[in-house]
Amino acid sequence: MTEDAPAAAGSARTQAPAGARKRDAAATRAAILRAAREAFTERGYDGAGVREIAGAAGVDTRLISRYFGSKEGLFAEVVDIAYEKSLLMTPELNEEAARALLLGMDKAASDGLLLTLRSAANPRAAAVMRESIERNYQRRLADALPGAEATGRASLLIAICAGVLLDRMLLGHTALNSPSTETLVPYLRAALDAVAKAPEEEGKPGEEA
Amino acid sequence: MTEDAPAAAGSARTQAPAGARKRDAAATRAAILRAAREAFTERGYDGAGVREIAGAAGVDTRLISRYFGSKEGLFAEVVDIAYEKSLLMTPELNEEAARALLLGMDKAASDGLLLTLRSAANPRAAAVMRESIERNYQRRLADALPGAEATGRASLLIAICAGVLLDRMLLGHTALNSPSTETLVPYLRAALDAVAKAPEEEGKPGEEA
DNA sequence: CTTGCATGTCCACCACTGTGGACATACGCT
DNA sequence: AGCGTATGTCCACAGTGGTGGACATGCAAG
Numbered sequence: 001m002t003e004d005a006p007a008a009a010g011s012a013r014t015q016a017p018a019g020a021r022k023r024d025a026a027a028t029r030a031a032i033l034r035a036a037r038e039a040f041t042e043r044g045y046d047g048a049g050v051r052e053i054a055g056a057a058g059v060d061t062r063l064i065s066r067y068f069g070s071k072e073g074l075f076a077e078v079v080d081i082a083y084e085k086s087l088l089m090t091p092e093l094n095e096e097a098a099r100a101l102l103l104g105m106d107k108a109a110s111d112g113l114l115l116t117l118r119s120a121a122n123p124r125a126a127a128v129m130r131e132s133i134e135r136n137y138q139r140r141l142a143d144a145l146p147g148a149e150a151t152g153r154a155s156l157l158i159a160i161c162a163g164v165l166l167d168r169m170l171l172g173h174t175a176l177n178s179p180s181t182e183t184l185v186p187y188l189r190a191a192l193d194a195v196a197k198a199p200e201e202e203g204k205p206g207e208e209a
Numbered sequence: 210m211t212e213d214a215p216a217a218a219g220s221a222r223t224q225a226p227a228g229a230r231k232r233d234a235a236a237t238r239a240a241i242l243r244a245a246r247e248a249f250t251e252r253g254y255d256g257a258g259v260r261e262i263a264g265a266a267g268v269d270t271r272l273i274s275r276y277f278g279s280k281e282g283l284f285a286e287v288v289d290i291a292y293e294k295s296l297l298m299t300p301e302l303n304e305e306a307a308r309a310l311l312l313g314m315d316k317a318a319s320d321g322l323l324l325t326l327r328s329a330a331n332p333r334a335a336a337v338m339r340e341s342i343e344r345n346y347q348r349r350l351a352d353a354l355p356g357a358e359a360t361g362r363a364s365l366l367i368a369i370c371a372g373v374l375l376d377r378m379l380l381g382h383t384a385l386n387s388p389s390t391e392t393l394v395p396y397l398r399a400a401l402d403a404v405a406k407a408p409e410e411e412g413k414p415g416e417e418a
Numbered sequence: 419c420t421t422g423c424a425t426g427t428c429c430a431c432c433a434c435t436g437t438g439g440a441c442a443t444a445c446g447c448t
Numbered sequence: 449a450g451c452g453t454a455t456g457t458c459c460a461c462a463g464t465g466g467t468g469g470a471c472a473t474g475c476a477a478g
Contacts, residue, residue: 023443023444023445023454023455023456024455025454025455025456028455028456043330044330044331046255046256046330047255047330047331049434049435049436050435050436050437051434051435051436059456060456060457060458061436061437061457062437062438062456062457062458063455063456063457064436065436065437065438066455066456070436070437071436071437116375116380117326117329117330117375118329118330119330120326120327120329120330120375120379120380121252121253121255121256121326121327121328121329121330121379122256126379126380126381127381129380130380130381130382130383133380133382134382134383134384138382138384149389149392149393149396151384152384152385152387152389152390152392152393152396153393153396154384155376155382155384155385155393156373156385156393156396156397156400158372158376159369159372159373159375159376159377159382159385160368160369160372160373160400161372162372162375162376163367163368163369163370163371163372163373163375164365164368164369164372166325166326166329166368166371166372166375167364167367167368167371168368170329170330170335171325171329171335171338171339171342172335172336172339173339173342173343173347173364173368174339174343175343175347175360175361175363175364176361176364176365176368178361180358180361181361183358183361184358184361184362184364184365187358187361187362187365187403187404188365188404190403190404191365191369191399191400191401191403191404192400193403194396194399194400194402194403195396195397195399195400232424232425232426232473232474232475233425234424234425234426237425237426255465258464258465258466259465259466259467260464260465260466268426269426269427269428270427270466270467271426271427271428271467271468272425272426272427273466274466274467274468275425275426279466279467280465280466280467419478420477420478421476421477421478422475422476422477422478423474423475423476423477424473424474424475424476425472425473425474425475426471426472426473426474427470427471427472427473428469428470428471428472429468429469429470429471430467430468430469431466431467431468432465432466432467433464433465433466434463434464434465435462435463435464435465436461436462436463437460437461437462438459438460438461439458439459439460440457440458440459441456441457441458442455442456442457442458443454443455443456443457444453444454444455444456445452445453445454445455446451446452446453446454447450447451447452447453448449448450448451448452
């Protein structure tokens with residue numbers, strides 16, 4: 001009770017086999033985390049219940065409270081993990097980023113954004129995610145961006161990607177899920193480029209019609 | 210019970226004063242709709258409860274069931290109304306659209322998207338919104354877009370706007386809510402232009418780095 | 419005025435949510 | 449081997465969610 005991460009606090013026996021052991025806190029934690037990631041990604045913060053998560057993980061509901069303090073604590077850890085391996089939009093990667101967003105199946109890469117979309121309605125969850133995004137994702141992306149105002153532009157890029165994912169995955173926009181969706185790739189890439197590239201090295205973004 | 214809109218079915222007395230009348234089905238419906246729009250926009254489909262909505266409207270909870278069938282029915286009507294006066298992104302309006310999205314206060318215009326964002330987590334609500342977006346918003350926008358693949362590009366534009374709103378309003382991204390946010394306007398406009406403008410009249414969207 | 423119908427009001431139900439304390443068990447150390 | 453302690457398991461609570469049927473009421477027509 002004195003700490004939140006008993007698994008990390010276990011001094012000598014932390015190196016458990018992590019296999020099908022029954023009495024392994026680390027494995028239990030991992031199982032909960034895994035189930036929670038799936039549940040939160042699919043149903044959102046409000047939609048996913050602790051009983052459901054615990055059930056999917058094959059553990060008791062109480063373990064969640066014990067290990068993560070609360071549902072919100074669990075969510076925070078899930079969010080942090082999800083954003084560690086998120087899609088990156090650098091000027092060089094915009095083509096494949098656009099392709100991945102519009103046609104893409106790279107579930108791992110889009111999990112972070114998807115998680116965000118599904119849970120954004122809850123203010124508590126939104127705060128947790130904002131903090132995590134700014135700390136992990138946005139900062140990493142800003143470092144990869146050339147030119148000035150990198151942080152703001154990184155946020156813009158994230159926003160654009162999130163929006164596309166929103167329409168495609170959540171709303172199920174038919175126009176974004178049809179065979180002709182591939183036609184849209186260059187447009188999306190152009191939009192990403194407009195933000196990702198430094199203003200100098202493109203044809204000046206502010207070009208009037 | 211035979212129809213969903215008893216107000217429209219009211220033959221002779223439909224022309225009620227709509228004032229502070231107590232016995233006016235049309236006014237009651239309108240009040241519920243108004244309260245529901247606010248509640249759904251602020252808390253999302255799952256977050257807003259029928260009791261809360263009825264309370265805000267000053268009516269009884271049962272009226273919602275009676276007039277709209279269910280919470281979902283009420284939501285569907287709210288969504289339809291919200292998208293009637295939504296932000297439009299045409300090539301000529303991208304500047305102000307970008308400004309409105311990043312700095313904007315035009316609550317009425319962004320209500321539709323905001324509503325969508327906050328309720329997208331619920332699959333039922335998502336389906337309702339997708340249908341409404343495609344029927345109202347996207348189609349209207351596609352008609353205003355020049356060039357080919359207008360429908361897909363309209364979806365893309367909607368997605369981008371939704372994403373920006375998501376980061377700004379829901380997540381509360383600090384980078385998108387700071388004084389320097391104005392600096393990002395040209396970037397966002399460029400991104401919108403890249404999609405809204407016909408490929409020919411711009412400098413070819415697919416320009417490699 | 420009386421009657422018929424729509425309009426509004428109350429109740430309760432059942433399902434489900436997240437959270438907490440007390441107890442049995444198995445592992446690791448001595 | 450025995451013990452300590454972490455690890456896992458159980459129930460119950462209080463609160464809230466949406467939904468439905470039976471009753472009182474006011475308006476309009478006969």
